[in-house]
Amino acid sequence: MMPNGETIEILLVDAFCDQAYRGNPAGVVLDATGLKNADMQRIAKELNASETAFATSVTPDSVELRYFTPACEVNYCGHATVAALAALVWEGRLEMGEQPKTLKLHTRAGALPAELRPHPYYGVEVVQTQAKPLFANYGYSLDLLSGVLGLESYQLPTGWPLGRAYTGLWALVVPVASVEAMHAAKPDFATLAQLNRKLGCASTHLYTFMGEGQIACRDFSPAVGVNEDPVTGSAGGATVALLVKEKAVKLTPPTTILQIEQGSNMGRPGKIRFEVEHDEQEVHLIRMAGTAVLNLRGKMLRP
Numbered sequence: 142m143m144p145n146g147e148t149i150e151i152l153l154v155d156a157f158c159d160q161a162y163r164g165n166p167a168g169v170v171l172d173a174t175g176l177k178n179a180d181m182q183r184i185a186k187e188l189n190a191s192e193t194a195f196a197t198s199v200t201p202d203s204v205e206l207r208y209f210t211p212a213c214e215v216n217y218c219g220h221a222t223v224a225a226l227a228a229l230v231w232e233g234r235l236e237m238g239e240q241p242k243t244l245k246l247h248t249r250a251g252a253l254p255a256e257l258r259p260h261p262y263y264g265v266e267v268v269q270t271q272a273k274p275l276f277a278n279y280g281y282s283l284d285l286l287s288g289v290l291g292l293e294s295y296q297l298p299t300g301w302p303l304g305r306a307y308t309g310l311w312a313l314v315v316p317v318a319s320v321e322a323m324h325a326a327k328p329d330f331a332t333l334a335q336l337n338r339k340l341g342c343a344s345t346h347l348y349t350f351m352g353e354g355q356i357a358c359r360d361f362s363p364a365v366g367v368n369e370d371p372v373t374g375s376a377g378g379a380t381v382a383l384l385v386k387e388k389a390v391k392l393t394p395p396t397t398i399l400q401i402e403q404g405s406n407m408g409r410p411g412k413i414r415f416e417v418e419h420d421e422q423e424v425h426l427i428r429m430a431g432t433a434v435l436n437l438r439g440k441m442l443r444p
């Protein structure tokens with residue numbers, strides 16, 4: 142029996158997948174009008190998804206989102222963006238016709254373009270332009286990094302790009318020699334959280350190559366309260382930006398398309414398509430694309 146009190150509608154949406162219980166689950170609050178910061182944090186902690194997106198404003202051509210992990214607010218989240226925008230379409234808060242719809246997404250990482258493309262099976266594919274890529278060095282030893290990750294130093298190839306990158310959130314992007322080595326990583330999460338905070342990074346994102354245009358990843362974000370994230374749009378964008386900048390993948394300018402696969406080791410496999418616009422000197426923008434599936438609809442007591 143539901144106790145007396147005002148309620149809000151909440152959704153749980155699996156992003157970057159084609160069926161429920163895969164990809165990355167995100168909480169979505171379609172109407173966060175009147176919720177205070179503390180209210181949103183309590184809701185996110187109760188839902189306990191890696192991120193919950195709160196739609197604080199929705200107009201026909203713009204959406205404002207805020208993102209909370211169970212522990213804190215973050216400026217941007219890729220999978221929760223896909224989940225929230227798809228849910229706003231499904232629930233009739235954003236109208237779509239037979240042609241792609243463009244809108245402006247307002248986040249604490251800036252005002253970012255998004256495109257909603259009709260999809261025959263899932264209703265909509267979300268294609269969202271991430272923040273302008275930025276890059277910085279790692280600055281510490283490989284031995285330190287491999288030890289924190291529970292790997293041997295030889296499992297981190299020295300000839301592959303390693304560094305910090307940003308497309309909305311800073312990530313430490315780390316190469317691993319093989320899928321097997323990547324799945325063997327067992328981080329010391331407390332120490333990794335300290336390292337990430339010292340570097341100003343939300344996460345440490347491991348990657349390895351699977352074939353032309355195919356990249357496998359794992360993501361660890363203990364600094365923001367998420368030990369491992371199943372499929373990570375923000376850090377995935379940072380990773381492909383760094384790989385294109387360093388010419389570590391086959392390039393097809395002006396647009397190189399890459400696909401990240403992540404989450405299989407957690408039983409939540411998912412895929413993200415990235416469209417990278419660049420020339421020989423510079424990465425200009427990253428577009429993240431994915432679909433989502435509604436898993437749960439319910440009501441929560443308003444904090």
